[in-house]
Amino acid sequence: MTAALHDRRGQVGLALLLGVTIAALAAPLVTGGDPNAAGDVVATRFLAPLTRDVHGVVHPLGTDRFGRDVWTRLAYGARISLAVGVLSMILSVAVGTTIGAVAGWWRGWVATVLTGVTDFALALPRVVLLLLLAALWRPNAGLVVLLLGATGWMPVARLVHGEVRALSARPFVEGAQSLGARPHRVLWRHVLPNALTPVIVAAALGVGNAILLEAGLSYLGLGVQPPTPSWGNMIASGRDTLVNAPWVATAPGVMLVLVVVGCTLLGDALRDAIGHRSSVVGRHAL
Amino acid sequence: MLRMIARRALTGLVVIAGVVTLTFLLLHAAPGDPAEQLLGPTATAEQLAAGRHALGLDRPLPVQYLSWLGRFGRGDWGTSLATGRPARAMLGGAWPATARLVLLSLILSYGLGLAIGAIQAARHRTRVDTTLSIASVTLVALPGYWLGLMLVALFTYLLRALPAFGAAGFDVDELGSWARFADGLRHLALPLATLTLIGTGAAARFARGAMLDALEQPFVVAARAKGLTGTRVLVHHVLRHAVIPVVTLLGLSLPALFSGAVFVEAVFAWPGVGRVLVEAVQARDYPVVMAATAVSATLVVVGNLAADVVTGLVDPRVRAIEERSA
Numbered sequence: 001m002t003a004a005l006h007d008r009r010g011q012v013g014l015a016l017l018l019g020v021t022i023a024a025l026a027a028p029l030v031t032g033g034d035p036n037a038a039g040d041v042v043a044t045r046f047l048a049p050l051t052r053d054v055h056g057v058v059h060p061l062g063t064d065r066f067g068r069d070v071w072t073r074l075a076y077g078a079r080i081s082l083a084v085g086v087l088s089m090i091l092s093v094a095v096g097t098t099i100g101a102v103a104g105w106w107r108g109w110v111a112t113v114l115t116g117v118t119d120f121a122l123a124l125p126r127v128v129l130l131l132l133l134a135a136l137w138r139p140n141a142g143l144v145v146l147l148l149g150a151t152g153w154m155p156v157a158r159l160v161h162g163e164v165r166a167l168s169a170r171p172f173v174e175g176a177q178s179l180g181a182r183p184h185r186v187l188w189r190h191v192l193p194n195a196l197t198p199v200i201v202a203a204a205l206g207v208g209n210a211i212l213l214e215a216g217l218s219y220l221g222l223g224v225q226p227p228t229p230s231w232g233n234m235i236a237s238g239r240d241t242l243v244n245a246p247w248v249a250t251a252p253g254v255m256l257v258l259v260v261v262g263c264t265l266l267g268d269a270l271r272d273a274i275g276h277r278s279s280v281v282g283r284h285a286l
Numbered sequence: 287m288l289r290m291i292a293r294r295a296l297t298g299l300v301v302i303a304g305v306v307t308l309t310f311l312l313l314h315a316a317p318g319d320p321a322e323q324l325l326g327p328t329a330t331a332e333q334l335a336a337g338r339h340a341l342g343l344d345r346p347l348p349v350q351y352l353s354w355l356g357r358f359g360r361g362d363w364g365t366s367l368a369t370g371r372p373a374r375a376m377l378g379g380a381w382p383a384t385a386r387l388v389l390l391s392l393i394l395s396y397g398l399g400l401a402i403g404a405i406q407a408a409r410h411r412t413r414v415d416t417t418l419s420i421a422s423v424t425l426v427a428l429p430g431y432w433l434g435l436m437l438v439a440l441f442t443y444l445l446r447a448l449p450a451f452g453a454a455g456f457d458v459d460e461l462g463s464w465a466r467f468a469d470g471l472r473h474l475a476l477p478l479a480t481l482t483l484i485g486t487g488a489a490a491r492f493a494r495g496a497m498l499d500a501l502e503q504p505f506v507v508a509a510r511a512k513g514l515t516g517t518r519v520l521v522h523h524v525l526r527h528a529v530i531p532v533v534t535l536l537g538l539s540l541p542a543l544f545s546g547a548v549f550v551e552a553v554f555a556w557p558g559v560g561r562v563l564v565e566a567v568q569a570r571d572y573p574v575v576m577a578a579t580a581v582s583a584t585l586v587v588v589g590n591l592a593a594d595v596v597t598g599l600v601d602p603r604v605r606a607i608e609e610r611s612a
Contacts, residue, residue, distance in 0.1 A: 123301040123590075124308075127545035128563065128582045132309060132575065135567040136316035212429055216549055219431055220564060235432055242439040249439075253432035260427035 003273035010269030016262030024078035031072035032057060035229045038067045046245040062247045064237060070251050073229040080230045084145055085211035089203050091149025096156025104164030105187045122154040134222035144223050148210045159202055163195035201271045208263030215256055231256050287598055294594050298587035305583040310351055313572055319343060320572045323367055364573030373577040376562055381581055383453060384558030388547050391481035396536060399489020407497030408520055425487025430546045434480040434553035441476060448475050451555040477554040481546055492535050496528035530601045537593020541586045
């Protein structure tokens with residue numbers, strides 16, 4: 001793990017992610033406070049970045065059509081984006097690891113069925129499924145986490161399945177078994193900890209992916225609903241004012257790129273540090 | 287080879303059937319139904335019951351499923367609740383636009399990606415390599431709809447050079463054949479550039495890795511030992527070897543590219559399957575959602591099948607494995 005931090009990519013990636021995380025956690029301290037606060041709308045809307053409004057407040061990234069501070073919304077939006085990305089990835093990893101481990105460890109019809117289900121789910125067009133599900137139920141952040149988790153576990157399951165299969169033929173497994181350890185203890189205590197390294201790489205890349213998908217859904221109005229700020233719905237609200245207030249749509253997009261670049265760099269550094277050339281996790285996003 | 291294609295095609299059919307069935311079940315499990323959608327909020331309970339009866343929604347689910355499947359198989363895909371047009375006509379007009387966009391961007395982004403990857407591999411661990419790596423990581427991280435908006439801001443609003451919406455201008459019927467072609471190209475430019483830029487990043491990242499792997503192979507040392515020039519080794523030996531994993535990735539990336547197209551089509555009002563799907567989903571237009579889901583799944587499956595066939599043609603080893611396991 002520490003080898004990844006000696007890698008320039010790992011350092012830059014971690015720095016980017018830490019920066020955004022700190023801004024998100026310290027949002028009330030580093031911003032004006034309420035992301036939905038609007039002063040005199042007519043006087044404060046569409047102020048350019050770095051201008052001072054009639055109330056004497058400086059807006060580092062300008063204001064949107066309701067006179068709300070873009071920087072404040074960006075920092076509060078980071079909370080949503082990071083939380084959705086990380087939580088949905090935890091869900092994907094939990095489901096994927098369970099299914100992959102069971103399918104890789106035990107033989108017989110259970111393994112066959114689970115492998116079949118994984119392959120089938122992997123072939124489903126993820127965005128189509130997400131659009132459908134998000135449109136059918138009333139969208140909110142919790143639902144988006146569930147949907148992203150439920151449609152993102154398959155690559156993890158594949159990865160864990162392969163690892164567990166390969167590890168189960170190793171001598172230390174035979175050793176544990178001949179000492180009388182029961183199958184699920186061998187799987188849980190001996191095989192799984194060794195199988196999880198490549199999962200960490202997949203998870204780093206998957207978080208970036210999930211953040212992009214959440215923003216995409218929110219952009220289409222099927223994710224986090226306004227006035228709650230999310231980078232996706234902020235881009236959507238800046239769509240109609242590209243000419244006179246381009247900063248409204250530009251800022252959240254730049255943040256998205258920074259976070260996803262951070263995840264990718266960290267994932268790359270971890271992969272090379274582990275020395276495991278895992279299959280390229282397809283970019284199922286935008 | 288034929289056997290492999292037949293087997294993959296069969297798997298593809300199972301996937302399409304699965305997607306359609308899943309969509310059907312999800313639509314029925316979700317709150318709200320087409321009758322409410324059709325009759326509006328003022329409908330009385332009796333009117334709703336009559337509407338449900340007329341649409342066959344009061345029958346048991348398996349019966350509904352089978353009758354829907356029969357109609358779908360015969361080509362009767364129902365009528366759009368939002369536009370009143372047959373769903374089949376809407377998608378029949380839409381899928382070529384999506385296929386054109388995705389296919390062109392696939393060719394362009396893989397061509398560019400391979401070239402960039404080759405340059406990076408040849409200049410491994412130099413400033414050129416680092417710069418191009420940063421560029422490709424950034425391209426991969428770009429959200430398609432946001433990049434699209436930025437390109438619109440630049441090329442449409444600022445430079446007034448390219449149109450931002452649709453696949454043809456309002457005056458397309460008045461134009462001669464050349465002018466019409468030029469108009470089509472101008473409309474294609476921004477959506478295609480958006481998809482291609484993102485795809486190029488992904489392809490370049492992968493191509494670089496594949497080229498570096500190939501450079502370490504013994505046959506490269508042998509080729510160099512024979513006295514071949516660096517360029518010749520790179521183009522004739524390394525590139526050919528590196529193309530194989532890249533083609534495999536091409537197949538794997540098709541669903542991703544198609545997903546990207548969904549968002550890009552929504553931004554540019556490109557008249558493709560993605561836009562039909564997004565609009566139908568937002569309007570809860572059930573028959574069109576079903577049809578659009580089936581068509582999207584089919585496009586992805588056909589694309590994957592094509593990539594499998596191409597991999598088999600490029601790499602004799604894949605053919606051998608397939609034939610042994612068949």
